[in-house]
Every structure is written in structure tokens, then in C-alpha cells.
Amino acid sequence: MDNYPLPARRLVAEMMDAAAGVPARAITFQGAPGANSHLAVMKYAPEALPLPCFSFEDALDAVREGRADRAMIPIENSLHGRVADMHFLLPESGLHITDEFFLPIRHTLMSADTTPPVSALSHVQALGQCRKYLRAHGIRPIVYADTAGAAALVAEVREPGAAAIAPTLAAELYDLVIHEENIEDSEDNVTRFVVLARDPELPSRDEPVMTSFLFEVKNVPAALYKAMGGFATNGVNMTKLESYQRGASFSATEFYADIEGMPGDPAVDRALEELSFHSKWVRLLGSYRQARPRSLHG
Template sequence: MTSNEKIPQLLVVKCSTETVSDEEQQHQQHSISDTVTDSSGRSNLGGTKIQITSCSGQEGGQSPSKIDSSVVQSNSSGHMEVKGTFDYAVKTVGPLSVCHVPATLNNSTKVKISYKGIPGSYSEDAVLLAYPRCETVPSDKFEDAFKAVELWMADKAFIPIENSTSGSIHGNYDLLFRHKLHIVGEVQVPINLCLLALPGVRTEQLKRVLSQHQALTQSDTFLSKLGVVKEIVDDEAVSAQLVGSNKLEDVGIIASSRVAKMYGLDLLTENIQDAVDNITRFWVLSRDPLVPRTEKHFKTSIVFTLEEGPGELYKALTVFAMRQIELTKIDCRPQRKKPMKVVNNIDSGTAKYFNYLYYIDFEASMAESRAQCALGHLKEFASSLRVLGSYPWADVSKGQQLPSWCFENSKQ
């Protein structure tokens, strides 16, 4: 039995853009390049249309049922045309897979938040903890969650960026760099890993345990003592569907307690994670940046590149230290389009080194003069610099919540 058998297929929404002129098409291609740009850069594609065709993964796919007739028209070829205005030009590559198409594309009182997974996943749990009044928009992949916001299918995206046990989710750093979304909030959520099984099944009867890679890694000690075979699936809620629909009595899953209620499973034991404090950081992403404020619990995230030379990274970090700005995260990723660089070294001659993008989070708002001065100083020797967002953060385990204006539909 594989993890893909008897799992309901997600709705595949094929999106394509048609522009009104060659000049706009060139601007669109430029806007999605991997070049680091200033976060305030925008493009105007008022004449762009989105064409949406529904597919169910097999012949005879039905059209999405929740599309407002006021924004959908049928063209001469029989395709549905959804008219909307983009804040940023988007080059769509391949199909966009999401489980949900919103009722309208205009602003509404109920904020739509996209996430990777299906209902019951840990990401959806985090979304509902941060903003319980929202409408969740499941997505097949992380990139689909980004595209859902860019294509106005969702207002915000909720993306995990780091776990206290397994570390950074580097693929999401790459997506954040390639897509023109802005960080408008951070939520730190405690993760409670639970062992679930069919009703009546005891722990000692289990021979296999299914879950996503991170959940299996974070509960390795518990599972080793149990002596079960660990099998990776793409989503913990998907594994619940698999076990429930196929009545697999010797198979357990690791998921949240909410999954047990949703899919008719029993909770055998909880808090099986190896580390007592198992925290995941999630970023709230939006099409528009948040206007920075001087309130407490504000962070700023940036990405920059440096020319080769002695002490360049040291100088970059010094601009923050000399202004008493605390760095909360430092990470780096090879540049996708130019991963290597050739350097002339006095001792060894010509050598090749990795060409990095440097990501930094620091505790200060861009509304503060010290943050503005630090970035102004950094720009003097950084070859490129981009502000990913200046935003509030909250620790759910301490009863903190993001302010409601982080989730508002209207531009701040």
C-alpha cells in the first residue's frame, strides 16, 4: 500500500496570464527574476486576465463550484475568465493545485489564508490559532500557497520557516526570494505530536507509523522504543485519510489531536516529541508590505549579497552590533542563478566559492531610526539588499496574539 492510494485528489486549477502588450510581457518576465530588488518595486498589469480551467485529475472534471458570477465570464472558447488586478506581475509556471477557489476576488470581511496541506494538518492548526475567524485555503505545495496570494485566491499565506528541533525550512526561503510577497507577521506555535490509530487499536499492535518527515524525525526516540517501521507521507492529515479509509489496524499516524476528531481516530498518546519545547515559526505573507510601527515585539527580515573580500560578512554584522540591534536569525542560501563565483586568491591563485544570499532577522522596526541607519550603512558595501518585511511577532505558548491589523484585507 502506498501513501498515494485511495487519497482524494486535489482540485487542479490551471492558471495562465495573457497580457495586453509586448511591453507588459517584458515587464512581467523581469519582475519574477531572481535579482534582488527593493521591496517597494511594483508593476501595473491592469489589463491582465486570469483564465481558470478546472481539472480533477481525470476526464470529465467539473468546474469549481464557488466562483462568483459577477467576476466570471465565459469567453468564446468556453473557458472561464476571472478578471482581477495584480499588484505584482506573476509568471505562472505549470498548474496551480489548491483545494479551494474563493467565492469572490474582492475584499471581504472573512480573510482567506492559504497554507500547504489539507484540513487537519499542523499548518492549518497554526493558522486557526493565529486567526480563528479566517477561511483556510488548502494548497498542494508550498509554492501553491504563495501563488494563491499572488493570484488573489487568498489574502494571506501562512508558511513555516523554522522548527526548534529540525531547523530552517530552506525551500521556503528560496520561495520567499523568488516571489514578491511581504512578511507581515510571525507566529511561534508549540507543536504537540500525537500518536493516533483506528478505534480499538492498542499501541502494541502497531507495526508501521505514517507521518511527514519532520514529525517522524522529531519523535525518533519514542518510535525507536516502540519498534515500528517509519514511513514518510507528504502530509499528516493525508495519512489519517489513508488509515481511516482503508481500515489499516496495524498502522498508526503522528498528527495533531484535532485530526483524531476530524477523521474518526483514537488518540493513543500525546506529546511524543523528543524535545519538550518543540516550536515552529510561521510567517504571515501578504501582497502588500505592512507599514512599520514602533510598538514592541517587532522584527525586520532582510536578504542581501556581498562582494568577495576579507571581513565583508564581519562588516555586515557590525552595522547592527554598533547600534545595539539584536540579531535573532542568520542564514544563507546559494544564489540560484549564480551559485558559484571565481575569486583571485594571493596564496592559491584562482578559486571557486559558493555565492551566497544572506538572510537576517533582527529585533527592530523599520520605523526606528537605528534600523534605518543600519540598513543605510549596510547598503554602502552590500552589492544588493532587499527588505522582506518589518512585522510584529507573537508566541502562542505565552498567550500572545498578533494584532488584528496584520490580517486585514485592505492595504495598511
């Protein structure tokens, strides 16, 4: 808790106490209160008790240890790509993906008083997404670990002219003055979150479903091409395929993938069987409803 600025620590303590009383209602998120992940929890499950955690590992451990029911983790952003390295985090946690949620990202300029801002503290991605606004207004960007933490620090220091870029929720929590909302350079900015739980949940087959998994192909020529062939021949839509290097040898490449459908669907079962034949291992992370359609159904 000491890693947070003082105004955030008070809120973190209150939220931890509330979650400890009813862990079955708690959903963890990474960051300070007021972060986009906090906002995502509130919009996804208004009845939940948001539980802030300093790191992604802390957020997953709280669920694994029963101190919270679920975790909400951002895994990709429409402008900046990968957020959390799920291929490292999930297998070690033993948790399962049970749902997904998409949050439009909006940035607000805020400070302790009405003095015109001359600097703006925020996460490097938020600063980059507001680059044109900052240049146009002569505001100097300063990198900080996260958006809501920057807002909490500005509220603690209360230096005239020092501002933060964070969600509007942070201004409300830390009693900051809002100078301008929606200062992002592009409105097409969305973050995809996944919801993680200790036990898997089978989604309804009456609506479009996603399945996420990890795999490592065998170290033979054209292994990836052969492993992917089963999805094409069986008409299974793969919406995401991302590679990762584990270790320093660069000899073992692992992959994260999202497909439409789930085990039990004949086409998916055939595709996964062919994938397993050409892979050293395949690890299913979970099947869950699509929060947004990936292709046309009908």
C-alpha cells in the same frame, strides 16, 4: 488535488469552495487538512477560511493571484531548523511578511481502529521527534510526505495495525481512533510561522518590532564582517543570520536576517545604510510585530 489521499481530497474541495466564495477571509497553508500549518491558521485567525495547498509555491501563488488574502508559511523549527527556503520563495512571489506566529508542536498516534499499532506513517521530522516512543512500543516508522496526509492515507486504506503520527486535529477530520497523545520525545518543540500578504503593513511602534531582509555581500575580503559592523555599532539586535548558496558555482552567498526594529528607526536606518554599502543588494521582506520577545526591553 489528486496528490492527496481520497479522504483529504473531499475536505480540500470543500475548503476551496468556501475560500472561493470569500477570498478576503482565506489564508493559505501548505499540506493536507489537519496539518500543523492548518492548525496554526485556526489558532492565529479563528475567523479565517483555511485554504490547503499542495506546495509552498501553490500557497504563495494563491495570495499573489488574489484567491486568498494571506499565506501562513513555517520557516523554522526549534529542533530541526529551517523549514521553508524563504530566500527562494519570497522574492519570486512579490509578497511581504506582515506578521509571525509560534505554534507548539504536539504529536498524536492514530489509526482506523483499536488494533494495537505495529507501524506508524508520518513525515520524517515527526517520526524523528517520536523516536523513543516508537522504539519503546515496537512500532515501525514509515516515512510519508506530511503528517496529515499520512493520517488521511491511513483512513483510506484502513489496514489493521497501520497508524499515523499527526496532530489531533487530523484524527478529528478523518474519524480516526486516537491511541495516545503527546508522544513526542521533547516538549520543547515549536515552529515559527510567518504571515505573507500582497501589500506590506506598518506595525505599531508602541510594541517590539521585527524586520526581515535578504542581502548578498560583495565578493571582497571580510565583506560580511564589515556589513555586520553597522548593526553592532548602532546597537541593533540581529536575532537570525542564515546563509544560502544560489546556483552551483558556490561563489555567491546570500543571507537571510532578522533584526529588532524597523526602517525609520535612526539606528536601523544607519545599520541598513552601512549594510548596503558592503552588499551587492539588500531586499527588505517586511516589518512586523514580535509575537515573542527576542530580548529584554525596558
